[in-house]
Amino acid sequence: MSTEVSGTPTGYARGRATREEILDAAMRLFGEVGYTSASLREVASRVGITHPGLLHHFKSKAALLEAVLQRRDEIDEAAIRADREAGVDYFEALVLLVERNARRPAIVELFTTLSGEATSPGHPAHAYFQDRYARVVGTTAEMLEERRLAGGLRPGVDPLTAARLLVAVMDGLQVQWLLEADAQGTRVDMAAGLRAAYAALFVPVDDTAR
Template sequence: MSLEVPRTGYAKGRTTRAEILDEAMKLFGEVGYRNASLREVASRVGISHPGLMHHFANKAVLLAAVLERRDEVDGLELQSDLDGGLDFFAALARVAERNASRAGIVELYVNLSAEATATDHPAHEYFQRRYADLLGHAATAFSALRDAGRLRPGVDPATAARLTIAAMDGLQVQWLLEVDGAGERVDMSAALGALHRSLLLD
């Protein structure tokens, strides 16, 4: 008698896990991490609370998995753009362009990054590392432009890096707030590109 576990069981488990991550991402974006409950996530997926905890032991573990999944997807897309010949800033503009079609992800990061300024938030260290990494990559790219004689005189690479990240964050907030506005929503990618052009020599 075979003791092999049917592969359909594994496939179903992976599918359920993916559904949990998708619904958790949406809920964390809608109400924030602190106001979200595992029972609500389970209800949205159509499973029991114990069934959800079979995959994720607690809410902090679920949050970490959501962020890890998003980083994996976003990292692959960013690297693909870089491998395709785009420079770092053009690749960032592409990130902003893609985000314009996925409001849930923008909402997730806007809400969580604000919540995570509290030192007791489970994503506090994650966002500290994330910002440090982004600033480091941007500063390195601006330093290379300065060395190539393309950065405007007087522009400090580290300051330009902070302006870039601040602009990305601020544009996302504006974009979310304009969803029900009377005018057109801000073009995040175009605005980010305009900022970079203002920092560079023609």
């Protein structure tokens, strides 16, 4: 059994720390070069452990990818859940998420790179992104239907179509935001872009109150 002496982490605690370090390094590498081009040896090198040491935590690159994606979802879902529990509207919670992502370029790069790669049916994250898009579009469509029933959608707006448009806006803005990282001038404001999309779909609050 490992023990802790003079502030030195136990074997278990060190194992957990290393696992988190591996996920951080993999998240950055997958975002930089994609899953296909990334190697476990490069991830291990970035963390400062051996390749066999990394395999002690993750038995394969596919297992590591799954853990990285799961971690990303946990971060986002926890943030949205906290906002909703605090009384924040679903659509405002999405804006807050976009604002947080603007401070986490590695997360944005990871999602954008992997979602593009995963359009190939043979990619290990293909099913994950299929399920994720179905879930996100479905939830957003449900929230839009609630807004429609409350008189909050403009006439003729179909909730499912609008949900797909909003998801496309968020993803497209992320691509532009990443491409403008080294450009001169002002980087696209992703939150403002999403709010502009809302304005095109939603009835202004003052109008719904009348």
